[in-house]
Amino acid sequence: MIYLELIREFLKIGLFAIGGGLASLPFLYDISARTGWYSAEDIINMIAISESTPGPIGINMATYVGYLTGGLLGGMVATLAVIAPSVVIIILIARILNKFMENEWVKAAFYGLRPAVAALIVSAFLEVVKVALFNTDLYKETHIFRDLLDWKGIILFTILYYLIRKGKKHPIVYIASSAVIGILLKMA
């Protein structure tokens, strides 16, 4: 039953993805690898759409994956499942809020958690790079190293990264310009 599976997977994301939007990425790759509900490229499209539309990224991704796998109802159960753990946990700790934040055990756990979350996001980044900057399919045919790297992509990546760090404009600006550049340079 696809809906129950969606609920199970997104409850897990809601429970273990700590620190917001991008923290759910490694979980999405994990689900993709295990279930084949969607491809690695779907995830990247998902990120682009989430960054370009209103609403929290984590929730947008849940709706998108849910819809891809289970239609309207799938989107709804995935969205509700991803927020359910957070609502329950907040209701449980709301009363002891200040104690929770100052608890030494909680602080110590986060000392270990934060670098782990950073590493998980880096691992998701590597998956994105594999699709965005490498031509693995072409390389498998030709076995020429020059064909492995997508040079147009790498140059665009370098420029974009510089602009993003300097400019701090809204992500939608960079995404829209990249779409236009992709069309002009025939990047596919």
Added chain:
Amino acid sequence: MKVLWELFVAFLRIGGLTFGGGYAMLPMLEKEAVEKKGWITNEELLDFYAVAQCTPGIIASNTASLIGYRVKGTAGALAAALGVVSPSYVIITIIAAFINNFTDLEIVQNALAGVQVCVAALILSAIASLWKKSVVDRITCCFFLITLAAVVFISLSPILAVVVMAAAGICVKRAGGTK
């Protein structure tokens, strides 16, 4: 009942008007929950925000639930959380319904190839910001490298990584006796 509806609508607006979640939500929350409704003070909002980042789940729904709970208990938390996700559900469903009809077109494929590169750059930029807050000393650097190696080379599940590293943090901080 009226206050629940107000919570739902206020968070509907917040969810529908902020791009990207996380930090982007803060100014909207200030305007709606602090200035317009007077549900919480500015200091409380910042406290809630800190808690939302340290509790499991999406930051936006955590913050919504915290404010909702403060205003009207459990029902308030539910109303606020449902409000903040509703715009996403509607907007993303519409986009998802249409995008698959277009992805075969050559022009769309070229555009998506460009967008993929941009997504990579955006994530790297987010990592650069995150790095400063999370990898603060030699031990956290080790935690980072171990987790990355385990996930990349032996496909450690993200859940295990989170649980094990939280435990490791507790071991190091609590057993070492350094505060």
